[in-house]
Amino acid sequence: MAATVPDGYVAVADESTLREEGRTVASADGTPVVVFHHEGEFRAVNNRCPHMGFPLSEGSVDEGVLTCEWHHARFELSCGDTFDPWADDVESYPVEVVDGTVYVDPDPQRDEPPAVHWAERLEDGLEQNLRLVLAKSAIGLLRADVNPVEPFETATVFGTKYREGGWSSGLTILTALMNRLPDLDEADRERALYQGLVQVASDCADQPPKFDQEAFEATDVPFSRLKAWFRENVEVRDADGAERVLRTAVAADCTPEQLTEMLTAAATDHRYLDTGHRFDHLNKATEALDHVGWDHPETADVLASLVRGLATAERSEELSSWRQPDDLAGRSAESFERLDEMVAEGEGKSWTEPDDFTDRLHSEEPEAVYEALDDAIRGGATVEELARAVAFAAGKRVAQFSTANEFNDWNTVHHTFTYANAVHRAAQRAPTTELYRGVYDAATNVYLDRFLNTPPAPEPSVDESADPDEELQELLHCFEMEGEVNAAGTHAANFLDAGGDPERLKAELGGALLREDTGFHTFQALEAGLRQFDLRDDPDERRVLATAVARYLAAHYPTRREREQTYSIASRLHRGERIHEESGAEGAADD
Ligand code: FES
Known part of the structure; x- marks a missing residue:
C-alpha cells in the first residue's frame, strides 16, 4: 500500500537531490524553510535567523550545530534551540519522506503559545x-x-x-x-x-541581588508603634531594622494608606532626601503597586526595596545651601513645630488659592514663602491643595528656566518639580499632617531655584489664530534641532491657544520622548508635567505646564537614538522584513 502524506505537510524537496546537495530552501505555505540533510537525517528550521533575520541557509552545519553566518548564533539543529540566548531559538519543523519526496509541516502544534x-x-x-x-x-x-x-x-x-x-x-x-x-x-x-x-x-546588570530581611513573628503590633519603629530605624540609618518593621506592617495587612504614611513620614523626617529622588522613588513604588495590586505577593519586596535608599540618603539640612545665607531648614522647622496648631486653626475652613499665590511662592524673600504656606494652612488648605499649588509653582520654574543658565541647571528645576509632583501624589493617597513638611521642602526648593529664572524665559505670546497642525509639526521639528528650547515652548503653547487637542499633544510629546535615548530626568519631567497638566482645567495653568514639558524635552533632544534603532529592528523582524539585505550583513551581536 502506498504511503500517505500526513495532513498539513507540504512537499519541499526531492529526497535524492537533497541527500546530494545537503540543503535546500523552500516556501512551505508561505513559511520560509531551510531543510538540511545532516548525519543521515533530514532537519527543517525556519530560514530566518531569530536574531536579525539572516538566511540560515547561508550558515554552516557541523556535528549537529547550525551556525548563522551573520553574527554566528548557534542552534541545536534537531530542535532549533540556541546556544546563544541573545539570538533566541529558531522554529523547527517535523519532516517526513514519502515516496522519494521530502515533506515539512510548516504549522505544527506548538507547545508554547x-x-x-x-x-x-x-x-x-x-x-x-x-x-x-x-x-x-x-x-x-x-x-x-x-x-x-x-x-x-x-x-x-x-x-x-x-x-x-x-x-x-x-x-x-x-x-x-x-x-x-x-x-x-x-x-x-x-x-x-x-x-x-x-x-x-x-x-x-552586574549588581548583587538583594537579600531580604524577614517580618517579625508578632502580628498584633499596633500600626502607630510600627510607624514609630520604622521612623526610628530610618533615623539611625538602620536599613535592616527598618525593613523588618516594614515587612511586619505588610504581613499585618496594614492598608496602602498606612504603608504610604509610614514611608512618607520617614521620608520627610529630614529635608529633601537625595535631591528629592528618595521621595520620587517612594511615590513610584506605590504607583507600581497600584498597577499590579497592593495584594500582590511581592508587595513587601517592592516596598522593602525603598528602605536602603531612605536610610542612607543625604539629608539636605546638612547642605550649606539650606543653612546659608538663610537658615531655611531652621525656618522650616519652626513651621513644623506649629503644624498641629495651624491645621487646627484651619479646620472647618475651605481654602481657595489666592490669585497671587504662585507669585508669593516665587518671592525673593524666604520668609514670604513660609508665610504664604503658614497662612494657607491656617486658612484651611489641605495638604493635597497646598501640594498641588506648590507643584504648579515648581512647574512654572521649568517653563521660565532661562537658557542663559548652565545646562546642568535644568536638573535643579527638574528635581524640584518632580519632587513637588511626588509629594502631591502622596498627599492624594495619604494626606497626613506630617506630609506638609514635604510641601515646605518643595517650596523651599522653589525658592532656592529662583536664580534660574533670572531673567525668566519669555512667556510664549498667545496666538489663537495659529494652525494646530502646523504648530505640532513645528514643535516636532524643534526636537530635531539643538537649542530650540523657547521655540518648542511657544509651539506647544500656541497649539493649545489655537484649540489643538490636548490628547494629541500628549501623545506626540510621549512619542517624541520614546524615540530618543532619553535619560532618567527627561522621563520624569514628561511624566510629572503631563500628570499636573491632566489635573487642571485652567487653560493658563495647562499652557504653562505644556510649555515647561516642551522646553525641557527640546533642551535634551536630539540624541543618538540608538534605542529606537533597536526597537525598529525588532519591529521589522516581527513583520518579517529582510534587514540583512539593506545593511550588507554588517551588524553586531546584541549587547
Ligand atoms: S546571528 Fe543570525 S542574524 Fe545575527
Missing part, C-alpha cells in the same frame, strides 16, 4: 540585559494581546529582587511610562514598555 514564549524571553532579556531581546519581547507580548501589566509586573519583581541597592531609576522610569501608556498610540506603547524594560535590565 507566543505569549508564553515572549514572557520567557522577557525574563532572559532582563537577566542578561539584552536590549534586542527586550524589544522583541515587548513587541511580541503586546501583539499577542497580553495586558502590559503582565510584563510590567515581571520587570518590577525582577528589579526589586536583583539589585542590592533597591529601587532606582530603572523601576522609576518603567512605572512612569506605565502611567503614561494611555496617552500613547499602539506602537508607542510597545516602545514605552521596551524603554522601561531596558532601564530595569540595565540598572540590575
